[in-house]
């Protein structure tokens with residue numbers, strides 16, 4: 001199975017992409033690899049290990065930290081690395097309950113993103129949109145300030161909940177995913 005460092009690496013990638021890998025490994029892992037996702041800092045809060053500050057990188061059949069580590073024959077060792085076959089085995093080892101919870105949180109995150117993807121904050125009136133022939137512009141809606149505020153709060157909550165479940169799926173106790181915003 002994955003070592004503690006490998007599980008922190010997975011948590012450092014985090015979010016819906018890891019949820020995707022863990023709930024639907026046959027599709028999610030190839031998607032993650034094809035995305036070439038990377039981040040220059042995988043330490044999402046102080047609860048994550050310091051070495052994640054050197055970032056994460058996905059692609060070429062593995063997830064690795066630091067993000068710039070790319071040469072398998074390099075004399076330097078990466079902080080942690082997970083090969084896609086290891087990730088798949090780990091995903092299949094999770095309980096059905098864990099995967100179901102992750103899947104639901106992943107869906108909630110997607111719903112929020114899809115809903116908001118048709119919002120528009122351009123200075124033109126909503127009448128302008130209605131007059132367009134392309135659904136790309138015609139079907140957009142203009143949120144009120146309150147809706148924008150609510151959306152950010154909701155998106156944050158959904159993402160925090162998702163990341164909390166990712167951490168749990170990685171074998172870690174709840175950490176302060178969303179607590180920082182409270183202080």
Ligand SMILES: [Zn+2]
Pocket residue numbers: 120121122123124125129140142
């Ligand atoms: Zn608009």
